Amino acid sequence: MTDxxxxxxxxTIEEQLDTLFQVDDTGASxxxxxxxxxxxxxxxxxTYTPDRQADQASIDRVLQRLQQRHAASAEQSADASNMxxxxxxxxxxxxxxxxxxxxxxxxxxxxxxxxxxxxAILIIGLFIGLLVVFLNIYPHMTGSHPEIIPTAVPTHxxxxxxxxxxxxxxxxxxxxxxxxxxxxxxxxxxxGTARAAIMTPLTATSHRGILYREQSATATDTGQIKRYDVxxxxxxxxxxxxxxxxxxxxxxxxTSAEGQWVVFMAIQDGNYRLYLMRSDGQELQTxxxxxxxxxxxxxxxPNQHYLILQTTAKYHVAAHLTSIDLTNGxxxxxxxxxxxxxxxxxxxxxxxxxxxxxxxxxxxxxxxxCNNYSLALLNDVSKDVSQQGSNLQSIPLTTDAQLQxxxxxxxxxxxxxxxxxxxxxxxxxxxxxxxxxGMQVPVIPTGPSNLSLRPIAGGDEQIFNDAxxxxxxxxxxxxxxxxxxxxxxxxxxxxxxxxxxxxxxxTNLVHIITEQAANNVSYVPQPFxxxxxxxxxxxxxxxxxxxxxxxxxxGTITTFATTQSxxxxxxxxxxQF
Amino acid sequence: MLDSIEYAQIIQKLxxxxxxxxxxxxxxxxxxxxxxEDLLLEVFVAALEKKxxxxxxxQQQRAWLFRVARNKTIDRYRHQARWHxxxxxxxxxxLFEDDSLTPEQRALRQEEFAQLRSxxxxxxxQQQEVLHLRFTNELRCADIAIILGLRESSVRALLSRTLKHxxxxxxxxTNL
Numbered sequence: 001m002t003d004x005x006x007x008x009x010x011x012t013i014e015e016q017l018d019t020l021f022q023v024d025d026t027g028a029s030x031x032x033x034x035x036x037x038x039x040x041x042x043x044x045x046x047t048y049t050p051d052r053q054a055d056q057a058s059i060d061r062v063l064q065r066l067q068q069r070h071a072a073s074a075e076q077s078a079d080a081s082n083m084x085x086x087x088x089x090x091x092x093x094x095x096x097x098x099x100x101x102x103x104x105x106x107x108x109x110x111x112x113x114x115x116x117x118x119x120a121i122l123i124i125g126l127f128i129g130l131l132v133v134f135l136n137i138y139p140h141m142t143g144s145h146p147e148i149i150p151t152a153v154p155t156h157x158x159x160x161x162x163x164x165x166x167x168x169x170x171x172x173x174x175x176x177x178x179x180x181x182x183x184x185x186x187x188x189x190x191x192g193t194a195r196a197a198i199m200t201p202l203t204a205t206s207h208r209g210i211l212y213r214e215q216s217a218t219a220t221d222t223g224q225i226k227r228y229d230v231x232x233x234x235x236x237x238x239x240x241x242x243x244x245x246x247x248x249x250x251x252x253x254x255t256s257a258e259g260q261w262v263v264f265m266a267i268q269d270g271n272y273r274l275y276l277m278r279s280d281g282q283e284l285q286t287x288x289x290x291x292x293x294x295x296x297x298x299x300x301x302p303n304q305h306y307l308i309l310q311t312t313a314k315y316h317v318a319a320h321l322t323s324i325d326l327t328n329g330x331x332x333x334x335x336x337x338x339x340x341x342x343x344x345x346x347x348x349x350x351x352x353x354x355x356x357x358x359x360x361x362x363x364x365x366x367x368x369x370c371n372n373y374s375l376a377l378l379n380d381v382s383k384d385v386s387q388q389g390s391n392l393q394s395i396p397l398t399t400d401a402q403l404q405x406x407x408x409x410x411x412x413x414x415x416x417x418x419x420x421x422x423x424x425x426x427x428x429x430x431x432x433x434x435x436x437x438g439m440q441v442p443v444i445p446t447g448p449s450n451l452s453l454r455p456i457a458g459g460d461e462q463i464f465n466d467a468x469x470x471x472x473x474x475x476x477x478x479x480x481x482x483x484x485x486x487x488x489x490x491x492x493x494x495x496x497x498x499x500x501x502x503x504x505x506x507t508n509l510v511h512i513i514t515e516q517a518a519n520n521v522s523y524v525p526q527p528f529x530x531x532x533x534x535x536x537x538x539x540x541x542x543x544x545x546x547x548x549x550x551x552x553x554x555g556t557i558t559t560f561a562t563t564q565s566x567x568x569x570x571x572x573x574x575x576q577f
Numbered sequence: 578m579l580d581s582i583e584y585a586q587i588i589q590k591l592x593x594x595x596x597x598x599x600x601x602x603x604x605x606x607x608x609x610x611x612x613x614e615d616l617l618l619e620v621f622v623a624a625l626e627k628k629x630x631x632x633x634x635x636q637q638q639r640a641w642l643f644r645v646a647r648n649k650t651i652d653r654y655r656h657q658a659r660w661h662x663x664x665x666x667x668x669x670x671x672l673f674e675d676d677s678l679t680p681e682q683r684a685l686r687q688e689e690f691a692q693l694r695s696x697x698x699x700x701x702x703q704q705q706e707v708l709h710l711r712f713t714n715e716l717r718c719a720d721i722a723i724i725l726g727l728r729e730s731s732v733r734a735l736l737s738r739t740l741k742h743x744x745x746x747x748x749x750x751t752n753l
Binding site: 038045293 | 600
């Protein structure tokens, strides 16, 4: 008998597994088909326990402890009937700490100051010893990369190699001779510290490229960073995660403002490493290591001196931001959310000069559909979180551009973004359906919506795009005077759907991508080139994922990567080399 | 506001629904039974501290509980967050005792299972995690996406790729 099952396809994986989980028909063979055996064995592997009786005893014990705890709490709160029987007293205590030892919930920990002092002395001694050893060894170290070998084998894209009308012909590649480059290190710096970046600039840059991450799950290749040269149409792999060298999955990545550098996270030897690499694949170096999987790269200062890392909220640990001074390796926590429960993330959405950042607080929804955010300015990213009180300034987000609401069932939402120079706020005012808790399918409104602009320091707000019959779902700045926005009207009014650009004075309105092309299009945080002349596009229709780029002036959209496996590609940004 | 009796009932109901699956999940991470017990207790305490937990749908509750279990496990075992597998011989003895299998079929099943276990252990942490979340309690891709902080389509793609990879082990032997 042959195996007639189809391949596991991402789009239908849920349904395929449901079918395979179903009980065999009467009289079915006890030796099922291969896919069914795979699913059965995976289930067994995940749920197998050698002693179910012992497990049940454990579960009973925990229930008993839970009930005891509940009863004790109920007694304590007997005089306060409105309070919850089980009070979060452990949580409150833990919220004040960055690193929280997991307490045994039923047994309070006994503090032993003398023991803590002893441990602290031992740790300091160990640290000094390691430092001495490191300083002795360091001068003899070479700049080679023992764990990682960046690959730089150019391969012609097998997809399409159309030229865009706006690109210029290549003159020459500007990759300097590697022997002239200073040595870099890829080992982890001491825990809790960062390494100063070595950033030798390229001597000349005549090519522009698009960096993207390609995920893979083969035994020898778990991911690559590739660079598509928009001038020549050549795709080059500039970094490969190779399990044999200990590097697994490549994580979030970010290109620098001038486009010569990229930072990215990668898992190596159980640590999450922050790598810095030049756009030509040279100068790979490890800047920082952490064991926290929730750390991601958030933003890079315009002069590339500061890198901001964001850590999303975890249970008992509040979301926070950390800055790394790339010139000297100083690392410090600079901002912390009020608590772990209410704010899920702190997002850096803009810079003021090279030291101030605009931070968007993403508040947990609590059932609210939109407007779950606030905005603040952190004046100086070189100041420690202990100075947060005087360093932080709230920015009001009230918008005067109220919409005339024709439907009582819809909610007036507004989202915002900050101009590249940090002086203007762009508001996208739109309607969204009230959630129906699954009782019925929400109806997408056909408007009204509008775009308005306001000085961030306060002042008059001006609507520069009023769309009473369109649904503008998202918008952002390309340059200080040019914005993009997306219209997503419900059928049949789809002729205006897609990506648009326009100037903030209301002129030069261009419909870049039409409805058909805009289906399932996702717009990444860095879709536009540094000069705002070009954009990137990521389309995913569950059957095929495609990366493309085009000009903000309109014209041809060029596909440069396609895969049959959805979610294989993640766009990173534009680079120069 | 819920009173104490209502909360006791909620505890009982939640526990009946989810404790076994959560404990199995926690045991995959934690070698020590006592540690898994502690974490299970903490997960349910966290649920009861969450004021709006009771207004979540059953599916949301399950996803939330698994997410908390995962976070707590990672918090506790940051430096050794690898899955724990029971001894292979122990599994074999229990799983393939089926008398309806021929000796050849039994041998093949054991071989397949051993190879599967070995291959799964070589997968990335994220791939293993998705597999366990899917097959420990048959969590939906949408729930797994919430737990891991990924997009649902990413989970689907990851699961699809991983199963395709594992599928090769089971290509032969169906005509025994």
